[in-house]
Amino acid sequence: xxxxxxxxxxxxxxxxxxxxxxxxxxxLVLDSDLEANYPAANGLIYHIQKTASVFxxxxxxxxxxxxxxxxxxxxxxxxxxLRLLEGGDGELGGQLKFFMVExxxxxxxxxxxxxxxxxxxxxxxxxxxxxxxxxxxxxKKMAGFQISFTMSVAASAETVKIGPLGDRELALRxxxxxxxxxxxxxxxxxxxxxxxxxxxxxCEEFILEELKDVFEFGVITQTFKDIFKILARKTYDFTRLExxxxxxxxxxAVRRFWIQVQYDLNPGET
Numbered sequence: 001x002x003x004x005x006x007x008x009x010x011x012x013x014x015x016x017x018x019x020x021x022x023x024x025x026x027x028l029v030l031d032s033d034l035e036a037n038y039p040a041a042n043g044l045i046y047h048i049q050k051t052a053s054v055f056x057x058x059x060x061x062x063x064x065x066x067x068x069x070x071x072x073x074x075x076x077x078x079x080x081x082l083r084l085l086e087g088g089d090g091e092l093g094g095q096l097k098f099f100m101v102e103x104x105x106x107x108x109x110x111x112x113x114x115x116x117x118x119x120x121x122x123x124x125x126x127x128x129x130x131x132x133x134x135x136x137x138x139x140k141k142m143a144g145f146q147i148s149f150t151m152s153v154a155a156s157a158e159t160v161k162i163g164p165l166g167d168r169e170l171a172l173r174x175x176x177x178x179x180x181x182x183x184x185x186x187x188x189x190x191x192x193x194x195x196x197x198x199x200x201x202x203c204e205e206f207i208l209e210e211l212k213d214v215f216e217f218g219v220i221t222q223t224f225k226d227i228f229k230i231l232a233r234k235t236y237d238f239t240r241l242e243x244x245x246x247x248x249x250x251x252x253a254v255r256r257f258w259i260q261v262q263y264d265l266n267p268g269e270t
Contacts, residue, residue: 059115136164145212175191187207218256
């Protein structure tokens with residue numbers, strides 16, 4: 001129990017001091033004049049190539065954003081995966097952006113999931129039952145919320161597109177593990193697994209709200225940390241608890257990155 005609590009404490013402290021986002025503030029967008037102020041931190045350096053109908057995210061995993069940024073600007077031809085020389089005579093510094101991560105593995109996960117993938121700008125207009133799209137969707141309910149893994153099952157005024165957050169089978173496995181841990185702690189939680197969607201309900205409202213914030217905003221709060229401390233005291237399966245803890249942090253990181261990408265694509269819509 002002490003080791004798990006230490007894990008939660010250290011992960012959250014590092015996150016809170018360096019990475020916790022402000023829900024009310026737009027993601028940081030770099031100006032080329034700020035090159036010298038790029039952080040010496042883990043993260044991603046990325047370049048978005050956009051046309052009228054699609055965009056592609058070119059990502060590079062970085063252990064030191066500042067150092068790698070300087071190297072890229074000095075010799076962009078050495079980084080062909082970023083495709084910086086395909087955009088004509090535009091300023092390279094203006095094309096490059098960065099995203100910090102709490103844990104280096106989160107940058108790897110974002111890179112694996114999103115690098116070089118082609119995404120439609122107007123997904124809702126292009127996708128249908130035969131091609132249900134790439135995004136997950138969150139629908140708020142009276143006593144919980146629903147996560148849909150395809151657009152075809154998410155049609156509601158309360159539905160929010162939350163982006164491509166990963167493999168649905170891996171997600172479902174971790175959602176069920178989280179519910180098991182909550183139930184073992186003596187708190188009722190029900191997950192309804194249906195075709196291409198999962199519903200979270202029949203649980204304490206504050207737990208559902210904290211979990212919903214992970215999906216909607218990519219936020220891991222102090223309250224959510226405290227929930228895991230409670231779970232650590234009630235379980236003997238620390239491996240399962242640790243796996244769920246890290247999975248939710250990784251999912252939150254992908255969600256925050258996707259929020260930033262959406263802001264990059266539409267900087268005036270905040």
